[in-house]
Amino acid sequence: MKRRMTDKTEIYFAAPEKNSLMECYIIKTGGGRLIVVDGGIDGEGRDRPPFLGCALRAVAGLCEDDPLTVDAWFLSHAHCDHFRELGKLMSACKSPKQLTVNRFIFDFPPYETDEFPFRGGDEQMFSDLKAGFDHYAALHGIAYSGESYFDAVNGCNVSGKTIEAGQVIDVDGVKFEMMQTWDISDGTDTNSSSLVFRMHANGKTMLFLHDLGRSGGRRLLEKYGAALRSDAVHMAHHGQAGVDCDVYRAINADKRVWGTPAWVWGNTRDYRIGETRRWVNGDEDFTAATDNDVVTCLYPCYPDDPYSVAGWAKVLPYMKITL
Numbered sequence: 001m002k003r004r005m006t007d008k009t010e011i012y013f014a015a016p017e018k019n020s021l022m023e024c025y026i027i028k029t030g031g032g033r034l035i036v037v038d039g040g041i042d043g044e045g046r047d048r049p050p051f052l053g054c055a056l057r058a059v060a061g062l063c064e065d066d067p068l069t070v071d072a073w074f075l076s077h078a079h080c081d082h083f084r085e086l087g088k089l090m091s092a093c094k095s096p097k098q099l100t101v102n103r104f105i106f107d108f109p110p111y112e113t114d115e116f117p118f119r120g121g122d123e124q125m126f127s128d129l130k131a132g133f134d135h136y137a138a139l140h141g142i143a144y145s146g147e148s149y150f151d152a153v154n155g156c157n158v159s160g161k162t163i164e165a166g167q168v169i170d171v172d173g174v175k176f177e178m179m180q181t182w183d184i185s186d187g188t189d190t191n192s193s194s195l196v197f198r199m200h201a202n203g204k205t206m207l208f209l210h211d212l213g214r215s216g217g218r219r220l221l222e223k224y225g226a227a228l229r230s231d232a233v234h235m236a237h238h239g240q241a242g243v244d245c246d247v248y249r250a251i252n253a254d255k256r257v258w259g260t261p262a263w264v265w266g267n268t269r270d271y272r273i274g275e276t277r278r279w280v281n282g283d284e285d286f287t288a289a290t291d292n293d294v295v296t297c298l299y300p301c302y303p304d305d306p307y308s309v310a311g312w313a314k315v316l317p318y319m320k321i322t323l
Contacts, residue, residue, distance in 0.1 A: 009174050009201040011321040014055045016042045016306040018262045018297040021238060022081045023210060024052070026059045027201075029172035033071040034060055037208065041084035042306065043261065050088040051306040053099065058312035067097035072171045075106035076210035077182075077194040078118075080125040087125065090132035096140050105169065107155045107181045109193055116188065158195065175200040179207075180220050191237060192216030198230060204323035207251055209236035209243060217243030221250055231255065232323050238264060240273040248279055255292055256280060257321060262297040294321055 010028040022040030029035070039052050056068055076082055093099050109116045111126065118126060130150040136142075137149035144152035158167060158178050167178040177200065182193035194210035207230040212220065217236065220228065220243070228247070232255040236242025239258045258265070260273065266287070268274035274285045289295040300318050305311035 010059070011201070011206075011323070012059060012316060012319045013257060013259060013294065013296050013321060014040070014052075014059075014312070014316075014319055015259075015296045015299065015302065016051050017044055017302045018299070019043050020081075021261045021264070023076065023234070023238075023259045024055075024085065025208075025234075026056060027174065027199075028059050029071075029174050031172045032060065033172040034069065035171050035174065036070055036073045036086075038074065038076055038082040038210070039085035039089070041081045043081075045306075046080075046084060049307055050085055050092055051303075052085040052089050053092075054307060054309045055312045057309045058316055062309070064309050067100070069100045069102065072103045072105055072169070072176075073101045074176070074195070074197070075104070075108075076208070078108050078111060078122065078126055078190055079211060080122045082210070083129050084125055087129035087132035090136040091128070093136065093139055099136070100140070101136075103157060104153045105157045105195075106153075107158050107160075107195055109182045179224065180216065183216075183219060185219070186213075186215045189213050189215050191242070192219075196220060202323055204231040206230060206232040206234070206255075206257075206323060207253070208234045209247075210234065211238075212236045212243050213241075214244055217247045221247050224250070226250055232257065232321075234259065235276065239276050240264060240271045242276075245279045248276075255294070255321075255323060258293060258295045260295060260297055265295065265297050 008030055012026045014024045014026050020041060020043035023038040024040030025037035027035040034056060042051055053068060089099060111118045130148050133150040134148055137144060146152050160181050163178045163181060169176040177198040179198060180196040186192040191211040191213040192215040194212045194216060196212060197208055199206045228250040229252050231253060233251050233253040234257050239260045264271050264273055277285050289298040301315050303311035303315050
């Protein structure tokens with residue numbers, strides 16, 4: 001089946017159900033090319049088969065067994081709720097046509113070293129991700145130097161030096177302005193190592209903060225200040241305990257995307273979600289999705305079968321983000 005073309009770039013936050021703590025953006029360019037940001041995790045089925053291949057095919061208008069190509073795959077940082085699905089998807093492939101990624105774009109610190117010991121309980125899934133990269137390389141006959149294909153790819157497309165040089169990555173007319181990567185000053189704060197970038201599509205801008213923490217947020221604000229202004233923003237760290245209020249004030253977005261599970265969205269006692277909602281809403285809390293606030297745990301519906309293309313095709317209209 002041919003790729004489904006569109007006049008405009010389409011943006012989806014694909015969530016398999018309302019309880020997944022995750023980030024998974026699927027972007028389809030006007031030319032029908034696919035871009036993925038992170039990929040997420042299935043919170044209720046993290047060890048089941050990957051769902052993401054079916055979601056990608058549904059966005060592209062492909063059938064179950066059609067070859068799948070992703071033009072660019074961005075990874076923000078080394079937490080499993082952002083990379084787990086990619087690792088599973090690569091490891092599950094039995095032939096190259098099941099997944100081809102033309103470009104991996106990420107810049108992780110050198111984990112598993114004395115300087116960057118891996119903390120946070122994601123060590124095994126990080127090892128699984130690296131194994132997935134090696135399986136992918138073997139399947140595609142990709143030669144690389146070093147211990148793993150992951151290490152060969154890490155930082156080769158984006159780095160602190162390229163960002164300082166004003167790097168912009170163009171994928172079929174959708175531009176990604178690289179703004180910040182990890183810094184030694186953040187220490188072992190994995191969240192603040194998030195690769196921050198701004199997407200330019202359909203005449204609008206969207207700033208992806210991913211899981212950026214206070215330290216990374218301060219660096220971002222000090223460097224860019226009022227230039228952070230964007231039309232839309234992906235809220236940091238699932239909408240709570242991420243960057244400080246002054247970062248959101250500088251961004252001053254008209255639209256906010258909250259990648260927040262139900263068990264965080266409704267729990268202001270244990271999480272700082274209410275605080276963030278007040279920051280962006282004139283000091284008043286709110287709990288409903290609005291035209292300005294896309295909340296992934298409040299979608300009207302989710303796929304009844306996340307492991308089928310048809311299951312995703314039914315619900316994608318409810319997961320589409322309009323800038």
